[in-house]
Amino acid sequence: MRTEDLTGLPEGVPEALCDEGIAELYPPQAAAVEAGVTDGDSVVASVPTASGKTLIAELAMLSAVQRGGKALYIVPLRALASEKKAEFERWEEFGVTVGVSTGNYESDGEWLATRDIIVATSEKVDSLIRNNAPWIDDLTCVVADEVHLVDDRNRGPTLEVTLAKLRRINAGLQTVALSATVGNADTVAEWLDAELVQSDWRPIDLKMGVHFRNAVNFGDGSQREVQTDRSEKAESALVADALDETDDEGNRGSSLVFVNSRRNAESSAKRLASVTESRLTGDERADLAELAEEIRQVSDADTSDDLADVVAKGSAFHHAGLASEHRSLVEQAFRDRLIKVVSATPTLAAGVNTPSRRVIVRDWRRYDGDAGGMKPLDTLEVHQMCGRAGRPGLDPYGEAILLANDSETMDELFERYVWADPEPVRSKLAAEPALRTHLLATVASGFATTRDALLEFLDQTLYATQTEKSGRLEEVTDSVLDYLHANDFLDRDDGTLKATNIGHTVSRLYLDPMSAAEIIDGLEDGPRGTSKSASASRSRPAAAGSTASADGDEETAGFQTASELAGDATEDDSETDDADTADTGDEFTELGLYHLVCRTPDMYQLYLKSGDKTTYTELNYEHEDELLGRAPTEWQEAEFEDWLSALKTAKLLDDWASEVDEDRICERYGVGPGDIRGKVETAEWLLRAGEQLAQELDLPVVPVRRARKRIEYGVREELLDLAGVRNVGRKRARRLFEAGIESRVDLRDADKSVVLAALRGREKTAERILENVGRQDPSMETVEADSETAAEAAEADAGRDGQASLGDFG
Numbered sequence: 001m002r003t004e005d006l007t008g009l010p011e012g013v014p015e016a017l018c019d020e021g022i023a024e025l026y027p028p029q030a031a032a033v034e035a036g037v038t039d040g041d042s043v044v045a046s047v048p049t050a051s052g053k054t055l056i057a058e059l060a061m062l063s064a065v066q067r068g069g070k071a072l073y074i075v076p077l078r079a080l081a082s083e084k085k086a087e088f089e090r091w092e093e094f095g096v097t098v099g100v101s102t103g104n105y106e107s108d109g110e111w112l113a114t115r116d117i118i119v120a121t122s123e124k125v126d127s128l129i130r131n132n133a134p135w136i137d138d139l140t141c142v143v144a145d146e147v148h149l150v151d152d153r154n155r156g157p158t159l160e161v162t163l164a165k166l167r168r169i170n171a172g173l174q175t176v177a178l179s180a181t182v183g184n185a186d187t188v189a190e191w192l193d194a195e196l197v198q199s200d201w202r203p204i205d206l207k208m209g210v211h212f213r214n215a216v217n218f219g220d221g222s223q224r225e226v227q228t229d230r231s232e233k234a235e236s237a238l239v240a241d242a243l244d245e246t247d248d249e250g251n252r253g254s255s256l257v258f259v260n261s262r263r264n265a266e267s268s269a270k271r272l273a274s275v276t277e278s279r280l281t282g283d284e285r286a287d288l289a290e291l292a293e294e295i296r297q298v299s300d301a302d303t304s305d306d307l308a309d310v311v312a313k314g315s316a317f318h319h320a321g322l323a324s325e326h327r328s329l330v331e332q333a334f335r336d337r338l339i340k341v342v343s344a345t346p347t348l349a350a351g352v353n354t355p356s357r358r359v360i361v362r363d364w365r366r367y368d369g370d371a372g373g374m375k376p377l378d379t380l381e382v383h384q385m386c387g388r389a390g391r392p393g394l395d396p397y398g399e400a401i402l403l404a405n406d407s408e409t410m411d412e413l414f415e416r417y418v419w420a421d422p423e424p425v426r427s428k429l430a431a432e433p434a435l436r437t438h439l440l441a442t443v444a445s446g447f448a449t450t451r452d453a454l455l456e457f458l459d460q461t462l463y464a465t466q467t468e469k470s471g472r473l474e475e476v477t478d479s480v481l482d483y484l485h486a487n488d489f490l491d492r493d494d495g496t497l498k499a500t501n502i503g504h505t506v507s508r509l510y511l512d513p514m515s516a517a518e519i520i521d522g523l524e525d526g527p528r529g530t531s532k533s534a535s536a537s538r539s540r541p542a543a544a545g546s547t548a549s550a551d552g553d554e555e556t557a558g559f560q561t562a563s564e565l566a567g568d569a570t571e572d573d574s575e576t577d578d579a580d581t582a583d584t585g586d587e588f589t590e591l592g593l594y595h596l597v598c599r600t601p602d603m604y605q606l607y608l609k610s611g612d613k614t615t616y617t618e619l620n621y622e623h624e625d626e627l628l629g630r631a632p633t634e635w636q637e638a639e640f641e642d643w644l645s646a647l648k649t650a651k652l653l654d655d656w657a658s659e660v661d662e663d664r665i666c667e668r669y670g671v672g673p674g675d676i677r678g679k680v681e682t683a684e685w686l687l688r689a690g691e692q693l694a695q696e697l698d699l700p701v702v703p704v705r706r707a708r709k710r711i712e713y714g715v716r717e718e719l720l721d722l723a724g725v726r727n728v729g730r731k732r733a734r735r736l737f738e739a740g741i742e743s744r745v746d747l748r749d750a751d752k753s754v755v756l757a758a759l760r761g762r763e764k765t766a767e768r769i770l771e772n773v774g775r776q777d778p779s780m781e782t783v784e785a786d787s788e789t790a791a792e793a794a795e796a797d798a799g800r801d802g803q804a805s806l807g808d809f810g
């Protein structure tokens with residue numbers, strides 16, 4: 001089908017597509033058009049990687065807008081939201097407006113109601129529905145990208161419930177679901193009442209094979225000789241082999257290496273740097289040196305230096321421990337073919353369109369806590385990784401290679417991945433943690449007011465489509481309703497379900513009800529060293545299946561975590577009148593409050609390494625009077641270990657709030673800057689939620705707010721005022737304080753030369769800060785800085801001057 005023959009799109013769009021080089025639709029795209037995707041019909045497209053799914057979505061959305069409607073594009077990762085928005089913005093010249101729904105309520109509000117196409121993660125959409133975003137009712141088309149992720153234990157249920165809700169709110173809503181090739185796309189289509197488009201077609205040839213001894217054996221029977229000697233790892237030989245081949249356009253082949261842990265990503269990148277370094281041109285070396293310097297400036301943690309060191313040689317690693325600036329710099333340079341190889345954990349597998357002629361799946365097993373050992377990856381996941389190779393317009397072909405050390409493993413890899421079909425997707429909805437939060441939200445937003453109505457709503461989910469008997473769902477629903485009722489989140493009068501005030505708040509805050517219960521209990525009980533704790537206020541039955549994870553290596557990068565949704569329900573840091581709260585809560589300490597929020601299922605706790613148990617058991621006894629609620633005894637082994645993991649996580653936050661250097665924290669807890677940022681954001685959100693709950697229940701608000709602000713800025717209490725000024729941040733605040741400027745008032749009145757010296761002679765920064773604090777005349781032009789002091793200070797901080805640290809958010 002020719003693009004110019006497309007109808008129903010805004011004027012000029014078919015021509016624009018032709019100008020982009022899309023003159024002919026790919027076969028799966030043509031099949032989607034035949035199935036009615038441009039006529040408002042629902043379609044599930046289950047097609048291979050790189051087969052142009054985005055255009056199917058665009059055709060659906062643009063034709064919906066042309067008919068006067070409004071479209072929503074649901075992305076699986078937050079990072080993809082801005083990428084997709086940028087992609088769709090090219091339609092603005094044809095009168096189609098585009099908006100992205102970020103975590104920030106301010107920027108979303110009414111403004112999104114004016115957009116034709118809105119891009120958001122499923123968590124964000126769920127949150128917007130809970131908060132009654134007015135434009136949800138106006139949607140006529142919804143696209144779910146990577147719909148196979150309904151199978152994901154943690155995030156799948158949200159996508160599933162969100163789609164079910166949207167379809168219920170808007171009768172006749174066109175639903176377009178884009179999926180990888182999966183085993184049961186027909187069930188997904190049945191669930192969504194959609195036409196199914198299924199195909200094996202791929203625009204660029206992608207060969208899958210296994211490397212063993214001195215050759216890659218491909219699934220199609222062909223072979224490629226790649227010699228490895230004993231001293232060289234196969235991955236190095238394969239990366240070198242790809243780089244040594246130049247395509248017609250003069251591009252050398254880049255590689256993407258998938259490994260199963262951060263440490264492996266870093267060591268692999270280091271090893272591969274020696275392969276890439278010797279193959280760089282002089283210009284590339286110079287550009288990479290510049291990039292490496294930029295990477296070093298991102299943060300002062302060791303990870304920054306480690307990454308910069310390998311990047312200078314043309315290699316990089318990519319994992320969730322990196323700061324997001326690191327990640328985007330690496331992705332961009334890989335896209336520009338400056339970085340020749342990236343060793344990544346699977347976070348990079350989702351949806352990125354990068355030039356990699358060769359994908360090497362080095363680790364096909366991953367540690368699985370539930371299984372208590374290494375577990376092979378799913379076929380679907382490995383196929384998604386492999387699909388990053390050979391992208392249209394970027395490489396002439398793609399190769400995806402698994403590594404085997406013996407012939408038995410080679411056979412297994414062929415069976416498991418090369419020749420295997422991907423698994424069917426299975427709903428993960430009937431689990432207590434998922435239903436706890438979604439059932440409360442469903443009742444709170446008025447979707448269902450009786451048990452039967454709830455079950456009827458759940459009947460519209462994939463779970464119900466897939467399961468003959470809904471007994472399990474009923475059982476879990478009843479147990480969750482009991483839990484919500486026992487914790488005062490729901491009232492049950494004469495069979496009518498109604499959210500209580502606090503239940504409404506919990507739902508709007510996007511909290512797991514179990515987190516809310518834990519926080520409320522902790523604040524009610526108070527520190528164990530006070531008399532309050534003796535009288536445990538409400539006894540809450542524990543719900544099974546907390547989502548708390550002791551996995552220190554979780555890969556949540558880019559997911560829209562609940563903490564990013566906080567803005568939807570909270571009034572952006574609106575200060576409540578402290579005088580309202582009779583109880584000043586002096587007995588609460590920061591460590592106690594951090595420990596409280598770290599115990600909730602909404603926080604990923606740090607993993608206890610060997611030796612940590614003793615360290616944190618000691619710390620627990622040292623600080624036991626500060627901790628909130630009842631501690632488990634050492635005999636309750638699992639609970640006690642969770643308690644200690646939470647304490648380790650809380651200690652990291654406490655260090656951050658005590659101005660411990662970022663690199664010290666990374667070293668002490670074995671984390672990267674991205675982890676610190678992640679933990680800080682989550683804790684900030686949970687404490688903010690804690691403030692709201694405390695306010696409503698007449699519990700102490702002040703200490704919770706103080707604890708929140710201290711991690712928000714990463715400072716001790718005396719710097720809170722200063723660190724809140726834009727562009728100041730934790731390090732500059734400390735330097736100003738040491739120069740005798742202790743508050744905003746001091747800063748407004750301070751001698752400019754003192755400010756300048758404290759800011760290491762950086763005039764622009766000083767001006768910006770003075771302007772932000774409301775100084776009438778912030779100009780530094782007339783100031784003769786005490787040049788000696790400024791120079792000395794600058795020298796003392798050589799190499800790190802002016803760089804933004806993680807604390808420099810403000």
Ligand SMILES: Nc1ncnc2c1ncn2[C@@H]1O[C@H](COP(=O)(O)OP(=O)(O)OP(=O)(O)O)[C@@H](O)[C@H]1O
Pocket residue numbers: 021022023024025026029048049050051052053054055351352353387388391392393
């Ligand atoms: N009909 C077409 N003709 C030429 N190029 C096309 C056509 N359709 C899409 N493309 C290009 O193909 C590339 C891959 O498309 P896209 O990213 O949509 O694939 P995808 O199916 O979403 O892949 P994945 O699931 O692996 O992320 C893009 O660069 C896109 O511009």
